[in-house]
Amino acid sequence: MTTSTNNNRTATLEPIFAAATHEASTAMCRWTNGEIYLTLDEVLEVPLDHVTQVLQLGDDLLTMVALDLLSDPGTVILLIFDEINGRQLASALLRQPSDPGTEWSELEKSALTETGNILGCAYMNALTKLVGRPLVPSPPYFIQDYGASVVQQALMAQALESDSVLVCRTGFHRKDEQLNWHVLLLPSVHLRQLLENVTAHASANNG
Amino acid sequence: MSNTATASTEEKLAKTLSVGMGQAMLGDRNTRLSAILGSCVAVVLWHPRLNLGAMAHVVLPDSHGKSEMPAKFADTAVPYLVRTLESKGCNRSGLMAKLAGGACMFKGGGPLQIGDDNIAACRTHLQRLGIPIAAEDLGGTGGRKVTMDFTNGSLTVEIAGRVSRVI
Numbered sequence: 001m002t003t004s005t006n007n008n009r010t011a012t013l014e015p016i017f018a019a020a021t022h023e024a025s026t027a028m029c030r031w032t033n034g035e036i037y038l039t040l041d042e043v044l045e046v047p048l049d050h051v052t053q054v055l056q057l058g059d060d061l062l063t064m065v066a067l068d069l070l071s072d073p074g075t076v077i078l079l080i081f082d083e084i085n086g087r088q089l090a091s092a093l094l095r096q097p098s099d100p101g102t103e104w105s106e107l108e109k110s111a112l113t114e115t116g117n118i119l120g121c122a123y124m125n126a127l128t129k130l131v132g133r134p135l136v137p138s139p140p141y142f143i144q145d146y147g148a149s150v151v152q153q154a155l156m157a158q159a160l161e162s163d164s165v166l167v168c169r170t171g172f173h174r175k176d177e178q179l180n181w182h183v184l185l186l187p188s189v190h191l192r193q194l195l196e197n198v199t200a201h202a203s204a205n206n207g
Numbered sequence: 208m209s210n211t212a213t214a215s216t217e218e219k220l221a222k223t224l225s226v227g228m229g230q231a232m233l234g235d236r237n238t239r240l241s242a243i244l245g246s247c248v249a250v251v252l253w254h255p256r257l258n259l260g261a262m263a264h265v266v267l268p269d270s271h272g273k274s275e276m277p278a279k280f281a282d283t284a285v286p287y288l289v290r291t292l293e294s295k296g297c298n299r300s301g302l303m304a305k306l307a308g309g310a311c312m313f314k315g316g317g318p319l320q321i322g323d324d325n326i327a328a329c330r331t332h333l334q335r336l337g338i339p340i341a342a343e344d345l346g347g348t349g350g351r352k353v354t355m356d357f358t359n360g361s362l363t364v365e366i367a368g369r370v371s372r373v374i
Contacts, residue, residue, distance in 0.1 A: 048227075146367060152244070153321075
C-alpha cells in the first residue's frame with residue numbers, strides 16, 4: 001500500500017524547503033563549530049492515518065524541541081532526538097560529559113532548546129524572505145514524550161482541513177555520518193498556500 | 208473498519224494491532240488494540256459477554272458533515288463503532304465504553320489545543336447513544352500509550368515517566 005506520495009505539489013515545494021534547509025544548515029554549522037550540517041530528506045504528503053508509521057514514530061520516548069508560529073500557530077517545527085543523541089548534542093555544546101540515566105539538567109535542556117531556537121529562526125527567516133511576510137517563531141518548548149503523541153498535536157491544524165498532511169523532513173550529518181536527529185516542518189494549510197503561491201509566481205515569471 | 212475478528216490457527220496467540228490517527232479496528236480474544244495518543248482520544252467500546260469490541264482513534268471533535276474517515280471525528284466515530292459492533296452481533300445495551308487521551312501536549316499554549324474539546328465531544332456522543340463510560344484516563348499534559356485487552360476489558364495506560372495503570 002502506498003502510504004506517502006511525492007506528487008507534483010510536493011515536488012514544487014522542494015526548492016523552497018531546500019532553500020530554508022540550507023539557511024538552517026548554515027546556522028547549525030556556526031552553532032556547532034562547523035561539525036554538523038543539515039540536508040533536506042524529503043517533502044511528503046502522507047495520509048493522516050499512516051503518518052506515524054511513515055515517520056517511523058513508534059512508542060519510543062523521544063526528546064523534542066517544538067516551535068510554532070506566533071502569527072500562524074498551525075505551523076510547527078519539531079527538532080527530534082532519541083535519548084542518546086540528544087544527550088550527545090547537549091554534552092558537545094556544553095563541553096561536559098553526559099550522564100545518561102539521570103534526569104536532564106536545566107543546562108542540558110537549555111542547550112537543546114537554544115539549538116531548536118536557532119534552527120527554527122533560520123528556517124523562518126528563509127521562508128519570510130520567500131513569502132514576503134514576517135513568519136515569527138514562538139519561544140521553543142522542551143518536551144520529552146512519545147514522538148507520536150507530540151506529532152499528533154502538531155498536526156491538528158492540518159487535520160482540521162484535510163485527511164492528508166504535508167511533512168518536510170530534514171536530516172543531520174556529522175562529516176559523512178548520518179545522525180539520528182530530524183527536523184520536521186509541519187506547515188499549516190495557510191502557510192502551504194503561501195508557499196505554493198510563491199512557486200506558482202516563480203513559474204509564471206520563468207514561463 | 209479493519210476486521211481483525213477472524214482467527215486462523217496461527218493467530219490463536221493474542222496479537223496487538225496499532226490503531227492510527229482517524230482509524231478504527233475491531234478487537235477480540237485474540238486481538239488486542241493499541242494506540243499512542245496526544246490530544247487525540249481513544250474511544251473503546253467493549254461487549255463483556257462476547258469479548259468483542261472496537262477502538263476508534265479520534266482526532267477532532269466535529270466532522271461538520273464530512274464522513275470520509277468516520278473514526279477521525281467524535282460525532283461520527285461513536286455511532287460508527289456502535290453500528291459496526293451491532294453488525295457483529297453485539298447488543299447496544301450490552302456495550303460499555305472506556306476513554307483515554309485528550310492531553311494538552313504543549314504546556315502554556317502552542318499549536319491548536321483540541322484535547323478538552325475531544326474529551327467533551329466523545330462523552331456527549333456516548334451519552335447520546337446511551338453507552339455507559341466504565342472508566343477513563345483523560346487530560347493532563349503527557350502522551351499516552353493505551354492497550355485494550357478484550358479478554359477481560361482491561362485498558363492499560365502508560366504515560367512517560369509514570370507507572371502504568373490499568374483501568
